[in-house]
Amino acid sequence: MSFLGAWLVTEYVYNPDGTFAGTIRQRRELAQLPNGRIRVTQHCQPDKALSRHPMVRFAGSPVFELSVDGRFRRYHGPAVVGTGISWGEGAMTGRGLWPDFGHNFRSFAVLPVADCQLTGGKFFNATEMIANIAGVAVPESGASDYPTLNQAYRPLSREWQGTCRTILLDGTVQDERPYRRIFHTVSDEQIIWEEAGELTILNWDNGRFRSKDGIGKLFGPLLEMETVLENGRICEQLELLDTVRGHLIGIRRWLRDEELEKVEVVRLRSN
Structure with a gap:
């Protein structure tokens, strides 16, 4: 298009x-x-x-x-x-x-x-x-009205599948692989999901969500996180949930010692 x-x-x-x-x-x-x-x-x-x-x-x-x-x-x-x-x-x-x-x-x-x-x-x-x-x-062609988003990070499906694309700094697509997420808990107090066999656990804490190595914040259906890992690595992550059409998209910027290494683009559909 x-x-x-x-x-x-x-x-x-x-x-x-x-x-x-x-x-x-x-x-x-x-x-x-x-x-x-x-x-x-x-x-x-x-x-x-x-x-x-x-x-x-x-x-x-x-x-x-x-x-x-x-x-x-x-x-x-x-x-x-x-x-x-x-x-x-x-x-x-x-x-x-x-x-x-x-x-x-x-x-x-x-x-x-x-x-x-x-x-x-x-x-x-x-x-x-x-x-x-x-x-x-x-x-605009074919649309009957302006589109809408639900103003909450509340996935209607437990399991989501799609792809994760990795792009290097020069624009080279390193790979694009099948990707799967399973939501275990989504509430005002806690968000837990599983990807690639690893759990992400976010607990509500005074206006934000905290994990063992990072901080996340919700803006309606938009979740933003920053995670600090070993060896100088940081992941800046945002994702936007569209429950109206059943999409979840994400952009993850991976840095090491303040230098951008790669970017991941996630596209998931609800099952």
Whole structure:
């Protein structure tokens, strides 16, 4: 599926403490230009709940151009400047600045299937987060309304299966293997799942979840974790649960001694 054309997007905005703030509906238009670039127009409508939130200034129709430079996407402004990086087909992370909006950002997007994009990211004042966003986008063609996400990390199925793709820093896909997760417990107090014969146990602790070697935090259906392992290794992990369509996507950044080693992209479907 081409990214060109019109997409309907619903973005769920969360405060830094994890509380829900409101939603933004967005009609996103991508058009090919004669100079080879792509013009992106985002018609954004924050709801009334965001009237006193910094994201209310996201209202309007910002426009920017992007160009394709190998696996990189260069954002040329005026609304957005920065870079996106693809991690194999259908997965991307980005980083940059909205000059007029007045915030820097980090973003992610994964297509679990061709006609659905699970997306999100954070807006900052330098390092101070002002909003964390979980979103879903579908092609306008064939859609009867804006898509939705359930605002809770509550998988409706115990067993999930799919793939895990490993990508090296130069963009080489090292492997893509079958992957399976079994949820044993999901509650307000504890989350336990099993992957590759190993248990991940997260226990609620004063506004966050803690494991034996890391910390996780929920923003509605979005789970973010950082795990510190032996020999200087750290895993930065995010995953977004879409119970409406039965998808779970994840992006894991593996670092050793502060240097990025590889990225894993997980796509799972509920059984």
